[in-house]
Amino acid sequence: MEPAPAIRKWTDRASAKWLLLAAVIVLLAIANFTLSTYYLRIINLVGVNIILVVSLSLTNGFAGIFSLGHAGFMAVGAYTTALLTYPVQRKPLLFPNMPEWLQFVELPFVAALLIGGLLAVLCSLLIGICVLKLHGHYLAVSTLGFTVIVNILAANLTDFTRGSSGISGLPPFTDMWWVYAIAAITIYVVWRLLHSAYGRAMLAIREDDLAAEAMGVGIVKHKLLSFCTGAFFAAIGGSLYGHLIMSINPNMFSYSMAFGLVLMLVIGGSGSIAGAILGAVLLTLIPELLLNKLERGIELFGVRLPQMYGLSQVLMSLALIFIIILRPKGLLGK
Amino acid sequence: MSYSSEYWIQQFFNGLGLGSIYALTAVGYTLVYGILRLINFAHGDLLMISAYTVASLIGFHLLPYPLAVAAALVFVALIGLTIERLAYRPLRGKPEETTLVTSLAVSILIQNLALMILSPQPRAFSLPSFFSATIRMGSVSFPLINIIILLITAILLWMLTLMIKKTKIGIAMRASAENLQAALLMGVNLNSIVRTAFVIGSVLAAVAGILMAGRYGRIDPFMGFVPGLKAFVAAVIGGIGSIHGAAVGGLILGFGEILFVAMLPPDLSAFKDIFVFLALILMLLVKPSGLFGRPADRRV
Numbered sequence: 176m177e178p179a180p181a182i183r184k185w186t187d188r189a190s191a192k193w194l195l196l197a198a199v200i201v202l203l204a205i206a207n208f209t210l211s212t213y214y215l216r217i218i219n220l221v222g223v224n225i226i227l228v229v230s231l232s233l234t235n236g237f238a239g240i241f242s243l244g245h246a247g248f249m250a251v252g253a254y255t256t257a258l259l260t261y262p263v264q265r266k267p268l269l270f271p272n273m274p275e276w277l278q279f280v281e282l283p284f285v286a287a288l289l290i291g292g293l294l295a296v297l298c299s300l301l302i303g304i305c306v307l308k309l310h311g312h313y314l315a316v317s318t319l320g321f322t323v324i325v326n327i328l329a330a331n332l333t334d335f336t337r338g339s340s341g342i343s344g345l346p347p348f349t350d351m352w353w354v355y356a357i358a359a360i361t362i363y364v365v366w367r368l369l370h371s372a373y374g375r376a377m378l379a380i381r382e383d384d385l386a387a388e389a390m391g392v393g394i395v396k397h398k399l400l401s402f403c404t405g406a407f408f409a410a411i412g413g414s415l416y417g418h419l420i421m422s423i424n425p426n427m428f429s430y431s432m433a434f435g436l437v438l439m440l441v442i443g444g445s446g447s448i449a450g451a452i453l454g455a456v457l458l459t460l461i462p463e464l465l466l467n468k469l470e471r472g473i474e475l476f477g478v479r480l481p482q483m484y485g486l487s488q489v490l491m492s493l494a495l496i497f498i499i500i501l502r503p504k505g506l507l508g509k
Numbered sequence: 510m511s512y513s514s515e516y517w518i519q520q521f522f523n524g525l526g527l528g529s530i531y532a533l534t535a536v537g538y539t540l541v542y543g544i545l546r547l548i549n550f551a552h553g554d555l556l557m558i559s560a561y562t563v564a565s566l567i568g569f570h571l572l573p574y575p576l577a578v579a580a581a582l583v584f585v586a587l588i589g590l591t592i593e594r595l596a597y598r599p600l601r602g603k604p605e606e607t608t609l610v611t612s613l614a615v616s617i618l619i620q621n622l623a624l625m626i627l628s629p630q631p632r633a634f635s636l637p638s639f640f641s642a643t644i645r646m647g648s649v650s651f652p653l654i655n656i657i658i659l660l661i662t663a664i665l666l667w668m669l670t671l672m673i674k675k676t677k678i679g680i681a682m683r684a685s686a687e688n689l690q691a692a693l694l695m696g697v698n699l700n701s702i703v704r705t706a707f708v709i710g711s712v713l714a715a716v717a718g719i720l721m722a723g724r725y726g727r728i729d730p731f732m733g734f735v736p737g738l739k740a741f742v743a744a745v746i747g748g749i750g751s752i753h754g755a756a757v758g759g760l761i762l763g764f765g766e767i768l769f770v771a772m773l774p775p776d777l778s779a780f781k782d783i784f785v786f787l788a789l790i791l792m793l794l795v796k797p798s799g800l801f802g803r804p805a806d807r808r809v
Contacts, residue, residue: 241606305790311605312548313793316741320786323735331779430734434613441610484629485621492618499611500599 196359207351215351216419217463222354223415224455226361228439229448230408233365235437236445237374238401239381241311243433244302244318245409247325248295250428252410253417254329255291257342260284260418269342272334284348288414295410299403307398322433329425341424349419357415361408366448368404377401431488438495444505453507462487512771515649520771526655526724528763529662533717534740535747535755536669537710543686543750544699544706545601547608551592551615553737555711556718558619559585560728561627563719564634574637582715589711590704598700616734623730636723658720665713666756673752678705686750735782739766742789748802757800762788 206218227245234240259282261269266278282290298321306317329336336342368374376397379387388394417423435458443454498505537552559581566577596615600608635641642653673679682702684692693699721736722728743762747754762785770778792799 235606239606241609305794309793309797312609313745313797315609316548316738316745317786317790317793319738320742320789323738324783324786327780327782431617434617437610437613485624488617488621489625492614492621495614496596496611496618499607499614503603503607 199355203351203355217460219349219351219354219419220416220463221456221459222351222358223349223412223419224436224439224459225358225452226354226408226412226415227436228443228451228455229358229361229365230405230412231436231440232445232448232451233368233401234405235440236447236451237369237381238377238398239384240307240398240402241315242318242402242405243315243430243437244299244321245405245436246428246430246433247318247322248299248406248409249413249416249432250322250325250329250425251295251298252288252291252413253423253428254336254342255294255410256284256287256414257345257417257423258335259287259290260346260348261342262346265344269337269344270334274334277335284346284353284418288411291414292407292410295406296403299406300399303399303402304395307395307402319430319433322428322430326425326429329428336425339425341422341427343422345418345421345423347418347421349415354415354419357411361411362448362452364404364408368401369448373397373400435491438491441495441505442498444507446504447507450505450507454505458491462491516771518649519651520767522651522655523771524764524767525760526658526720526763527767528760529658530717530721530724530736530759531740531743531762532756532759533662533665533713533720534737535744535759536666536752537714538741538744539747539749539752539755540682540706540710541703542744544682544689544703545597545608546605547597548612548741549592549597549615549710550609550612550737551619552710552714553733553735553740554616554619554623555585555589555714555733556721556736557623557728557730557733558588559715559718560634560722560732561623561730564632564722564728578719581719582712585715585718586708586711589707589714593703593707598703616737620730620734627730629730631727631729634722634726634728636719640723654720654724658724661716661720662756665716666752669709669713670752672709678702682706739782739785742785745789745799746792748799751799751801754799754801 203218207215210218227249231242231245234242234245258277259280261281263279263281266273270278302318302321306314309317330339332338369377376387376392377400379390379392380394380397384394413428416427420427439454439458440451441454442458443452444450534553534556537555538548541547541549541552562581562584563577566572566580567574571577572580592615596611597608600611636654640654640657643650644653644656673683678701681692681697682705684695685697685699685702689699717740718733722732739762740759743758744755745758746761747756747758765784765788766781769781769784
């Protein structure tokens with residue numbers, strides 16, 4: 176008996192996926208050997224943003240929790256990892272008032288990443304139990320409040336964070352293999368979660384939480400699951416980001432970071448993983464390759480353009496407003 | 510720690526001043542939310558626009574102070590109307606998340622336009638010298654500006670309440686906040702009441718912006734965002750949709766913030782905003798409809 180067409184189609188799709196994955200690995204390897212550090216940094220930034228936006232799509236896109244807390248979770252991860260991996264020899268100089276037990280800690284990168292992620296999960300549990308009963312605007316402002324609180328802590332717990340001057344000289348642990356391996360894991364986890372009973376329940380809650388509750392779906396439980404998973408990967412993404420830039424400060428994780436991630440998600444299409452990836456790629460490359468140069472002021476057709484700080488954010492927010500009005504589901508949304 | 514009674518009287522007036530500014534700003538959130546169920550994140554940035562307008566008009570000696578203030582109020586009202594027309598009207602009836610993202614985008618847009626046109630450096634801002642006088646009563650002295658802020662706020666909110674209660678457009682606004690569909694069936698012109706709500710909210714925010722700039726003495730392109738968020742928290746505490754609620758919520762938040770700073774050691778005062786957002790989360794958990802709001806009904 177011939178296999179049913181649907182099954183054959185599925186296996187074709189699966190092999191196409193493996194081919195795509197292999198192609199990405201080969202391309203990354205080639206890039207790793209041929210490109211300059213400047214472009215490698217941008218490619219890594221793309222990967223970090225994929226991790227962040229795909230994990231954001233789990234909460235904001237699929238579970239219908241409009242969270243602006245991602246930047247806060249990133250900060251939790253980035254600061255934890257930075258403190259745990261910072262070379263012991265230089266710690267007393269940089270953090271003279273740090274408690275002694277932390278002065279002598281220097282962990283491997285993976286361990287620090289995981290601890291940062293778990294700490295963010297703990298935070299998200301505490302916050303989530305409080306705010307996930309809320310809807311829409313209330314939820315958005317409460318999670319934004321979390322991001323603001325983390326920012327204030329980062330700016331003022333100077334013994335640990337060195338305040339607004341931030342921590343610089345982080346070891347450059349973030350390389351392409353770390354970033355893209357974790358990006359692949361993130362995509363896989365989110366994809367598996369979506370195609371499980373949990374994912375179905377999340378979608379049901381997003382579409383109509385009253386109906387879902389009436390059908391016996393535990394709303395808080397499922398929302399918490401997606402919120403905590405999102406927070407975990409946000410923290411990992413934040414740590415990778417910190418060790419990529421090799422310095423962190425509170426400003427990096429402010430509400431404009433939270434907004435930037437939402438922007439990537441909405442422009443790519445918040446109801447699809449592919450959309451999240453596309454949004455992350457496009458909105459990392461365009462500012463990095465084009466707008467940031469414009470901001471610093473370049474020569475264009477012989478005309479010296481003035482410096483225009485803020486230009487890239489201006490254009491991005493305009494793009495977002497247009498996309499929302501003209502194509503509310505985003506570029507790849509269903 | 511013990512402080513003299515003079516200290517507490519001063520802190521009382523500080524709380525009144527700050528609370529009034531929150532109250533003025535919160536009214537804008539509440540009016541618009543009542544009708545459209547939209548939180549306008551860009552509302553806080555109107556404070557900044559107004560302060561910069563006054564500072565520029567005065568700085569270049571273009572207008573005397575009263576006219577500069579009037580010009581700023583008109584300008585900010587126009588900006589409010591423009592935002593409503595271009596960004597929010599096309600999205601009427603769309604899901605909450607859509608309008609939420611859009612209003613965030615508008616806010617970031619305004620802040621960064623300001624960054625581009627103006628400079629990221631903060632600049633000094635001063636009200637006419639009359640405002641910076643200190644009043645001395647026996648051994649107590651406090652800056653006059655807090656009293657002026659309170660008076661201006663009280664007068665404006667009193668006028669607004671009269672307008673909402675007595676005039677035709679005010680009644681239409683209340684009707685729409687009560688039940689939009691029914692109000693539309695009764696012939697209420699939605700666009701005109703939304704415009705009115707945006708104009709009133711923007712003018713009050715403009716006043717709040719000038720008063721806030723005068724109180725702190727410096728302005729920068731991001732000065733409006735966090736106070737805007739706090740004013741939203743004030744509106745939620747008072748019960749979003751209620752004007753009295755916004756006023757009371759603003760005062761509670763202002764007093765709370767000042768008390769927090771006054772009672773705790775100085776090195777903890779930087780953490781005062783944490784108190785604000787914890788207050789929000791607590792309020793939403795205990796009584797989501799706020800002090801004066803009515804519980805939102807959800808229809809299945």
